[in-house]
Amino acid sequence: MQQKVQQALNEISQVVLGKEDKIRLALCCLFSGGHLLIEDLPGMGKTTLAHALARVFGLSYQRIQFTSDLLPADVIGVSVYSQKKECFEFHRGPIFSQLLLADEINRSTPKTQSALLEAMEEGQVTVEGSTLPLPEPFFVIATQNPTTQTGTFPLPESQLDRFLMCIEIGYPDPKSERLLLTTGGDRSAINALPVCISPSELLDIQHQIERVKTSDSLLDYLQRLIAFSRMPQRFNVGLSPRGSIGLLRCAKTWAFMDKRSYVVPEDIQAVLPAVVKHRLHTGHTEGEGGAAQSLLTEVAVI
Amino acid sequence: MDIKAPLARSSYLWLLVCVLLILLPHISRLPISLLAGYGFCLIWRTLIHYGKAQMPHSLVKLALIVIGLIIIRKGYQNLLGVDPAAAFLLLAFIFKFLEAQRIRDGLLVIFLGYFCLPIAFLFSQSIVMTLYVLVALTALTTALVKIVKPVDQSSGWLDIKQVSQMFVSAVPLMLVLFLLVPRIGPLWSVPLPSGQAKTGPSDSMSPGDIASLAQSDGLAFRVEFEGSIPNTKTLYWRGLVFSDFDGRTWRMGNSHDQQRRSAIWGNKNSLLDNLPASLEIKKYQITFEPSHQPWLYALDYPVTSSSTVGLTAEYTLLAKGMINKRSRYEMKSSPSWITDPILDPAIRNHNLKIPDSGNTRAKQFAIKTRLKSTSDQQFVDEILNYYHRQPFYYSLKPPRLGEHSIDEFIFDTRKGFCEHYAGSFVFLMRAAGIPARVVAGYQGGEKSSEGDYLLVHQFDAHAWAEVWLPNRGWVRVDPTAQVAPERIEFGIEEATAYENSFLSDSPFSLLRYRNNRWLSQLRLKLDAIEYDWNRWVLGYNANRQSDFLKRYFGLVSSEQKTRVLIGSVILFLIVVTIFFTRKENVKKSQKCDQLYLKFCKLMDKRGVARGAGEGARDYSLRLIGRFPSEANRISTITNLYSYLNYGPDMKDQERKRILKRLGHEITAIRLSSDRTKHG
Numbered sequence: 001m002q003q004k005v006q007q008a009l010n011e012i013s014q015v016v017l018g019k020e021d022k023i024r025l026a027l028c029c030l031f032s033g034g035h036l037l038i039e040d041l042p043g044m045g046k047t048t049l050a051h052a053l054a055r056v057f058g059l060s061y062q063r064i065q066f067t068s069d070l071l072p073a074d075v076i077g078v079s080v081y082s083q084k085k086e087c088f089e090f091h092r093g094p095i096f097s098q099l100l101l102a103d104e105i106n107r108s109t110p111k112t113q114s115a116l117l118e119a120m121e122e123g124q125v126t127v128e129g130s131t132l133p134l135p136e137p138f139f140v141i142a143t144q145n146p147t148t149q150t151g152t153f154p155l156p157e158s159q160l161d162r163f164l165m166c167i168e169i170g171y172p173d174p175k176s177e178r179l180l181l182t183t184g185g186d187r188s189a190i191n192a193l194p195v196c197i198s199p200s201e202l203l204d205i206q207h208q209i210e211r212v213k214t215s216d217s218l219l220d221y222l223q224r225l226i227a228f229s230r231m232p233q234r235f236n237v238g239l240s241p242r243g244s245i246g247l248l249r250c251a252k253t254w255a256f257m258d259k260r261s262y263v264v265p266e267d268i269q270a271v272l273p274a275v276v277k278h279r280l281h282t283g284h285t286e287g288e289g290g291a292a293q294s295l296l297t298e299v300a301v302i
Numbered sequence: 303m304d305i306k307a308p309l310a311r312s313s314y315l316w317l318l319v320c321v322l323l324i325l326l327p328h329i330s331r332l333p334i335s336l337l338a339g340y341g342f343c344l345i346w347r348t349l350i351h352y353g354k355a356q357m358p359h360s361l362v363k364l365a366l367i368v369i370g371l372i373i374i375r376k377g378y379q380n381l382l383g384v385d386p387a388a389a390f391l392l393l394a395f396i397f398k399f400l401e402a403q404r405i406r407d408g409l410l411v412i413f414l415g416y417f418c419l420p421i422a423f424l425f426s427q428s429i430v431m432t433l434y435v436l437v438a439l440t441a442l443t444t445a446l447v448k449i450v451k452p453v454d455q456s457s458g459w460l461d462i463k464q465v466s467q468m469f470v471s472a473v474p475l476m477l478v479l480f481l482l483v484p485r486i487g488p489l490w491s492v493p494l495p496s497g498q499a500k501t502g503p504s505d506s507m508s509p510g511d512i513a514s515l516a517q518s519d520g521l522a523f524r525v526e527f528e529g530s531i532p533n534t535k536t537l538y539w540r541g542l543v544f545s546d547f548d549g550r551t552w553r554m555g556n557s558h559d560q561q562r563r564s565a566i567w568g569n570k571n572s573l574l575d576n577l578p579a580s581l582e583i584k585k586y587q588i589t590f591e592p593s594h595q596p597w598l599y600a601l602d603y604p605v606t607s608s609s610t611v612g613l614t615a616e617y618t619l620l621a622k623g624m625i626n627k628r629s630r631y632e633m634k635s636s637p638s639w640i641t642d643p644i645l646d647p648a649i650r651n652h653n654l655k656i657p658d659s660g661n662t663r664a665k666q667f668a669i670k671t672r673l674k675s676t677s678d679q680q681f682v683d684e685i686l687n688y689y690h691r692q693p694f695y696y697s698l699k700p701p702r703l704g705e706h707s708i709d710e711f712i713f714d715t716r717k718g719f720c721e722h723y724a725g726s727f728v729f730l731m732r733a734a735g736i737p738a739r740v741v742a743g744y745q746g747g748e749k750s751s752e753g754d755y756l757l758v759h760q761f762d763a764h765a766w767a768e769v770w771l772p773n774r775g776w777v778r779v780d781p782t783a784q785v786a787p788e789r790i791e792f793g794i795e796e797a798t799a800y801e802n803s804f805l806s807d808s809p810f811s812l813l814r815y816r817n818n819r820w821l822s823q824l825r826l827k828l829d830a831i832e833y834d835w836n837r838w839v840l841g842y843n844a845n846r847q848s849d850f851l852k853r854y855f856g857l858v859s860s861e862q863k864t865r866v867l868i869g870s871v872i873l874f875l876i877v878v879t880i881f882f883t884r885k886e887n888v889k890k891s892q893k894c895d896q897l898y899l900k901f902c903k904l905m906d907k908r909g910v911a912r913g914a915g916e917g918a919r920d921y922s923l924r925l926i927g928r929f930p931s932e933a934n935r936i937s938t939i940t941n942l943y944s945y946l947n948y949g950p951d952m953k954d955q956e957r958k959r960i961l962k963r964l965g966h967e968i969t970a971i972r973l974s975s976d977r978t979k980h981g
Contacts, residue, residue, distance in 0.1 A: 264918070301914070
C-alpha cells in the first residue's frame with residue numbers, strides 16, 4: 001500500500017515542482033481524514049496542488065471561487081420551482097462532491113464561510129428542514145490569502161480549528177523554478193494525472209493507520225507538548241483537545257507513510273508545525289512560526 | 303522560572319511580614335536610632351510598592367550603608383560582640399529588602415531571612431521563642447513558595463498548608479538529627495552580651511539590697527530532690543558568706559579569686575569519705591538560671607564538689623566563671639554535719655572584727671547581756687528573745703538609717719528586712735566575743751504543679767546568721783524567724799501581707815496573684831512545661847546524648863559511639879540522597895531511557911550534544927554526519943532504542959534481550975571512543 005502512496009507523491013511532484021515535503025504533508029492530512037487549508041500568496045500553486053490531489057485520489061471534485069458577494073446558496077444549493085413537476089426542486093450546490101476546492105475562502109463574507117465550515121464539521125447539510133448527507137469521503141481543501149492582503153475576511157479561530165492542517169507552499173527553489181519556466185506551467189498536465197489511490201484503497205489505508213502503535217513514552221511526549229502549549233506565559237491560547245487528537249492522528253499517518261508500524265517523536269515533530277500553526281498564538285511579534293519552533297526545541301523528547 | 307523577572311506584587315506583602323517577624327524579637331534590645339533607621343527603610347520600600355517613591359540610587363545606597371554603620375557604632379560602645387553583630391546583620395537584611403526588585407532579590411531576602419531568624423536564639427531559647435521562630439519560619443517558607451510559584455497557581459492558605467506539610471514531614475528527620483548528631487563545642491565564641499543585669503545577691507550587702515531583690519519575680523533556680531521535698535522551714539540555700547563589716551556594708555572576707563584558688567574542685571569526694579556514715583545526706587539537682595555571677599547555691603552544708611562546681615572553705619559553692627547560661631549541677635548536702643569543730647584562730651579573729659568607732663549603744667548592750675548570760679548559747683537565745691519581745695517589724699519598706707545603722711535599727715526604727723536582722727544580730731554576737739557571720743542566699747521555694755520539683759525565685763532571697771559555738775561548730779541562727787516566723791514557713795508574701803508591699807513594682811506579675819488558685823495553677827503548669835523544655839531539649843548536651851546512647855543502644859566506649867555516630871550520619875545521608883534523587887528516577891524509570899541517556903552523555907563528551915527537543919532519529923543523523931565511521935553502531939543503538947521505547951508491545955523476555963543488546967552496543971561505543979581518545 002505504501003508504494004501507492006509513494007506513487008501518488010511522485011505523480012503530484014510532476015505538477016507541483018520541488019515541493020515534495022509540502023505534498024507529503026497534504027497527503028498526510030487527507031489520509032488522516034482531515035480538511036486542509038493552504039495559505040499563501042496568490043500564484044504560488046495552491047490551486048494546482050489542490051487539483052492534483054483531487055485527481056490522484058480519483059475523487060469527484062468541484063471548485064468554488066469565493067468572492068465577497070458569494071452567498072451560502074451558491075455553496076450549498078438552491079430550491080428552484082419546477083414547472084414540469086409543479087413543485088420546488090433542490091438543486092445541489094458544489095458542496096455535494098467528494099472533494100471541494102474552496103479557493104480564496106477568506107475573500108467571502110463570514111456568513112458564507114460558516115455555511116461551508118458547518119458542512120465540514122457535520123458531514124451533512126440541512127436545507128429547508130431536510131438533512132442531506134454529503135458524499136463519503138468528503139474533503140475540503142481551502143486556500144486562503146494571507147490576511148494582510150486587502151479584501152479579506154479573516155477566519156475566526158473557531159473555524160480555523162476545523163482544518164486539520166494549515167500549510168504554506170512558499171517560493172520554489174531556483175532549480176524547480178527554471179524547470180517551471182522551461183515547461184511553461186502546463187495546466188493540462190493535471191488532467192493527465194492518473195488515479196493512484198481509489199476511494200476503497202483510501203478507506204483501507206485509513207484502517208491501517210488506525211492500527212499504528214503509540215507507546216506510553218510517545219504519549220508522554222505528546223502530553224508534554226500539549227501542556228507546554230497551555231502555559232499561559234508562552235501562548236495566548238493552548239492546543240485544544242481537537243488539536244491534540246489531530247496531532248496524534250497525523251503523526252500516525254506520518255509513521256504509516258514512513259513504512260513504520262509505530263510512531264516515533266520525529267513523526268509528531270514532522271507534522272507539528274502544520275497542525276499547530278493556525279491554532280497557537282504566541283501574542284508576541286516573533287511570528288507564528290516561533291510557536292511551533294519553541295515547542296519543538298524546548299519540550300524534552302525523553 | 304526566570305529569576306531576573308520582576309517580583310510579583312503579591313509577594314511584597316509576604317516579604318514585608320517576614321521582615322517584620324524577624325525584626326520583632328530584637329525591638330526591645332536595639333537602640334532607638336537604629337530602629338528608626340530600619341523603619342525608614344521599610345517605609346521607603348512600601349512607598350516604592352505603591353509607586354510613590356523610586357528605587358534608591360546606588361550612591362544613596364552607599365550613603366545608607368555608611369549612615370547605618372555610624373548609627374551602630376554610636377549605639378554600641380564596641381563593635382565586637384553579639385549585639386552589634388546582630389544589629390549589623392539585620393541592617394544588611396533590611397537593605398537587601400529595600401532594593402528587592404526581581405525574583406532573584408526576593409529569593410535572596412528569604413535566604414538571608416533564614417539566616418537572620420535564628421539570631422533571636424542568641425538572646426532567648428525559651429519555649430515561647432521557639433514557637434515564635436517556628437511561626438516565622440512558616441511565614442518565610444510560605445513567602446518562598448509564593449515567589450517561586452506562578453501567580454495563578456498560588457493561594458494563601460493552600461501555600462501555608464503545603465509548607466506545614468513540609469514541616470511535618472521533616473519532623474522525623476529533625477528528631478534523628480537532634481538525637482544523633484554529635485554535640486561539638488563551638489569552634490570560636492563571641493563575647494556574650496556584656497553589661498547584662500546581674501541577678502541574685504551580689505558580693506556585698508548593705509541595708510536595702512535584699513529588700514530590692516525581693517521585689518523581683520524572676521526565677522533563681524529549680525531544684526529536683528531525690529526523695530521527698532524537705533519541709534520549707536529547713537530550706538536554707540546558702541550562697542555567700544559575709545564576714546567583713548565596715549559599719550554599714552557587709553562584704554566577703556576573701557575576694558572571688560582567692561576563694562576560687564582555695565576551693566576544692568573536682569569530683570574527689572574527699573569530704574564525703576571523711577564524714578561519719580551515720581550522717582543524713584540529701585541528694586538533689588539544681589538547674590540554675592543565668593545570673594552573670596559566679597555564686598551557686600546549696601542547702602546547708604554542701605559536701606561534694608565537681609570539676610565545674612567548687613566548694614569553698616566557707617561551705618559555699620562557686621562556678622568556674624560567670625554563669626551566663628542555664629546550667630545544671632548535682633549536689634549532696636548534710637544538714638547535721640558539724641563544720642569547723644575547731645576554729646582556726648585567724649578565721650576566729652576575722653569573724654570577731656567590728657569597727658572600733660560607732661554603734662556604741664549596741665556594743666554596750668551586747669556586752670551587758672553577755673555578762674548576764676551563763677553561756678554563749680544562752681546569750682544567743684537571750685538576743686533572739688530580745689528580737690521576739692520588742693516591737694520589731696518585718697518590712698520591705700524600712701526607714702532609711704543614718705550613720706550608726708545598727709544602733710538606730712535595734713533601738714529606734716525597729717523596722718527592717720532580713721538583712722537588717724541578720725546584720726544587727728551578727729554585730730551583737732561579735733561585740734560579745736562570739737565568732738559570727740552573715741550568710742546570704744535564698745530561703746524556701748515553691749512546689750511545682752506536680753510537686754516533683756521546687757521553684758526558687760529572686761524574692762526568696764534571704765540573709766541569716768551563723769555563730770560559732772564550741773563543740774557545735776557553725777550554727778545557723780535566723781533572727782528573722784523571731785520577728786516574722788511566717789516568712790520562714792510560708793514565704794515573703796505572707797510576711798509582708800500587712801503592708802501589701804510584695805511585688806508592688808510589678809502589678810502584672812502572675813506571682814502577685816498566688817492566692818488565686820486558678821492563676822496559680824496555670825503559672826505552675828507553664829513553669830513545668832518550661833522546666834521540661836530546659837531539661838530535655840536545651841539541656842540535651844554531650845553527656846545526655848551519651849547517656850541516651852548507652853541506655854537505648856548499649857553504647858559505652860567512645861570508639862563504639864564514634865563509629866555508630868559516623869555510621870548513622872552516613873546512613874542518614876544515603877537515605878536522604880536516595881530520597882531526593884528518587885523523583886528524577888521516576889521520570890526516567892525506564893531502563894532503556896537510562897541507557898540511551900548514557901549514550902547521549904557519551905556523545906556529548908565527544909562534542910555532539912542532543913538538544914532537549916531532539917528526537918533519537920534526528921540526533922542519530924547528526925551523529926552519523928559527524929562520525930561516519932561509526933554509522934552502523936549509532937543507527938543500531940538508535941533503532942534499538944526507538945523500537946524498545948515506541949515500538950510494538952513485546953514479551954518481557956524479548957524486551958530484556960533487546961535491552962541487553964542495547965547495553966552491549968553502548969559499552970562497545972564507549973570503548974571505541976576511549977580507544978580513539980588514547981590512541
